[in-house]
Amino acid sequence: MSEQTTSAVPAWEQRFRAARVSLPEWADDAPDRALYVSNATGTYEVYAWDRTAGTHRRVTDRPNGTTDAELSPDGAWIWWFDDTDGDEFGVWRRQPFAGGADEEAVPGVPAAYSAGLALGRDGTVVVGTSTDDEGTTLHLRRPGAETTEVIYHHAEYGGVGDLSQDGALLAIDHTEHGDAMHSAIRVVRTADGSTVAELDEVTGRQEQEARGVACLGFAPADGDPRLLVAHQRRGRWEPMIWDVAAGTETELKLRDEQGREFPGDLSAQWRPDARALLIEHEYEARSELFSYDLAGGELTRLDTPRGTVSGATARPDGTVEFLWSSAAEPSAVRSTSGEVVLRAPGPVPPRSVPIEDVWVDGPGGRVHALVQRPAGEGPYPTVFEIHGGPTYHDSDSFAAGPAAWLDHGFAVVRVNYRGSTGYGQAWTDALRERVGLIELEDIAAVRAWAVESGLADPSRLVLSGGSWGGYLTLLGLGTQPDHWTLGLAAVPVADYLTAYADEMEALKSLDRTLFGGTPEEVPERWRASSPLTYVEQVSAPVYISAGVNDPRCPIRQIENYVERLEALGKTHEVYRYDAGHGSLVVDERIKQLRLEIDFVRRHLGEGDGQ
Structure with missing residues (x-):
């Protein structure tokens, strides 16, 4: 197997090293000031973009990267979340948009996991914190005040929300x-x-x-009590407008050009004038945009290419900017004006292979595979590259990881199993009680198709x-154990009972919902869904990578699983790195994938890795 490349650096590595940008977020009252x-x-770090001057400035500079940041409405301050080496436990700091020293943004609010941030035009600040001992606390700082008060706790x-x-x-x-899968809203x-x-x-x-219902934001107009809400009243996510003062609800029963209900989620x-909405429609791993006049x-x-919109924002001038890509074409920030608004500096990463859509009959209905x-x-x-979440879905978007396997001669199959989003509420809500086992039934159905169709070699899966x-x-x-030749598990849940004891509170809440109780209340469900329960049956060589500061899939439960593999004499390799739930450092990401490729090629006898 050989890689096609025009450089000494292989194409798969070029895709990781090529600079990329997120969708810029702009200040409400200073739209030419943006962050990405x-x-x-x-x-991966936060950058400030002065669109008038055309200047870009790096805001943060930390060994393990930074991604969480917001602009104050007036554009004067950049707020960013400061944790320790990816552990997601920290405080908000801020610095002037033009640059300067960082300062603790809200002194007195203790370090915690973030539960959101809201910055008001009048100087009101709300900081959400979450801890294992205290649950959720929302801290309010009034305009001009030096101290905070608790406005909500549970x-x-x-x-x-907003x-x-x-x-x-x-x-x-809240x-x-x-039920952590279906939130409520209180105003x-x-x-x-x-x-x-x-x-x-x-x-x-x-x-x-x-x-479930979810807050999408208050109307951007003074004294306007309308709240945009997402709801699931017809078995999927759709928007409605809730006037919280009048107590009225206006459901938006949107229809396509042929007058049909939209499949998938909306x-x-x-939009900035509060008289229209920007609508995003997700269906069958792709997305499209619309404008709706209230x-x-x-x-x-709105004119968008076929693929995936990973974020969009309506600008005051009436245009819409969006981050777009497809499996074959790298991402860029585009505008409905037809322009590429922002592209990262340096060479564009090499293209990859388009996806084909496959539908397979599974035990819970048709399963979509890419x-x-x-x-x-x-x-x-x-x-078989299995997505995380679990309430997430693979899409027709550019991804360096799958593209690397293709360069090495591997087919790539991604499965939007039950639990995935974008296929209706019933599909997402299906993974309860038999956690993990339901998803694997869908993956097994797609595996059977892949072998029977001649796509996949059953001895090299x-x-x-x-x-x-x-x-x-x-x-x-x-x-x-008879289905798979090798396994590659990055930052996994391996021993579910220990994972529950050590993970962050937000995930404990989700797990209690998924299993229908705690490990003490329904122990048989937890044991049935824990990989540690079945470790003796593992026959394939397995490679595991883990972040030592991971609050989501903590290291102790992974070590428990590895110790059992060692005691049983199972073929395995483990790589531990100094970060949290994944790495924001490009060299580290490349190293991890290179180690995975090398492991697979050695055990499949596919030659030397590159």
């Missing part, structure tokens, strides 16, 4: 009802914390009738994934 994240220096996980334009109202996403007055309105579609309902955001009810399609084939004739050695995908990899190696 880029890996231009080899580590043991269950929640977070900051502040109204005048700072008088605060929307809170799960006080105990309170910032003056005294009293409740204005509540939207809860879980309490009092049967589990199968529970529906999201929305306000007065006339007119939906207008397939990419390398050059040559099959059957190919094949990597690699099960691979990170985070929840790493968890499914280890669980699959133990419960489906």
Whole structure:
């Protein structure tokens, strides 16, 4: 197998090293001041962009990178979250937009996991914190005050939704009802914390009738109490407008050009004039954009190429900027004006292979898989690259990892198993109680198709994934030992009971919802879904990588699994690195993939790695 490259650096490595940028976020009252994240220096950091002057400035510079940042509405301050080596536990700091020393943004708020941030035009600040001992706390600092007060607290996980334009109202996403998969919304007055309105579609309902709602933002107009909300009343995510003062709800029953309901999920955001919405439609691993006029009810399609919009923002001049890519074409920040608004400096990364859509009948319904084939004739050695989340989905977007396997002659299959988003609420909500095992049934159905169709060589099948995908990899190696030749598990859940004891509170809440109780309440479910339970049945060589500061898939539970592999004499390799749930350092990412490629090629006898 050979890599096609025009440089001494192989194409797969060029894709990782090529600079890329996120969608710029602009200040509400200073739209020519923006922030974005880029890996231009080899580590993902926050950058300030003065669009008038055309200047770009790196804001943060930390060994393990920075990605969480916000601009104050007036554009004067850049807020960024400061944790320790990727452990996600820290405080907010800020610095002037033009540059200068960092300072602690809200002194007195203790270090914690972030539960959101809201910055008001009038100087109101709301900081959300989450800890294992205290649950969720929202800290309010009033304009001109030096101290904060607690405006909300609950043991269950929640977070900051949004502040109204005048700072008088605060929307809170919460799960006080105990169902972390379906949040509720409470709107309170910032003056005294009293409740204005509540939207809860879980309490009092049967589990199968529970529906989530999520805050999408207050209308950008002074004194306007309208809150844009996402709801699941028709079995998928759709937008509606909730006037929290009047107590009225306006559902937006959107239709396409032929008058049909949209399949898949719909999201929305306000356009700056508060008279229209920007609508994003996600369906079958792709997305498209529309503008919706509230007065006339007119939906207008915006011109975007076929692929995936990874974020979009409506500008005050009427244009829409969006981050777009496809599996074959690298990302760029584009505009509905037809321009490329922002492209990272340096060479554009090499293109890759388009995807083909495959639908396979599974035990819970049709399963959507994204397939990419390398050059040559099959059957190919094949990597099943399993996405994390689990409430996430693989899409037709550019990804350096799958492209690297294609360069090395492997077919790549990605499966949007039950639990994935974008296929309706029932599909997402299906993974309860038989956690992990349900997803693997869908993956097994696609595996059977891949072998029977001649795509995949059954003697060279690699099960691979990170985070929840790493968890499914280890669980699959133990419960489906005859299906897989090798396994690659990055930052996985390996020993679920220990993982629950050590992980961050937000994930504990999700796990209690998925399993229907704690390990003490339903121990048989937890044991049935833990990779450690099946470690004796593992027959394939397995490679594991783990961040020693990971709060999501903590290192202790991985070490427990590795110790069992060693005691049983199972073939395995482990790589530990100094970061959290993955790395923001390009060299580290390349090193990890190079180690995985080398492991696979050695065990499959495919020759030397490159």
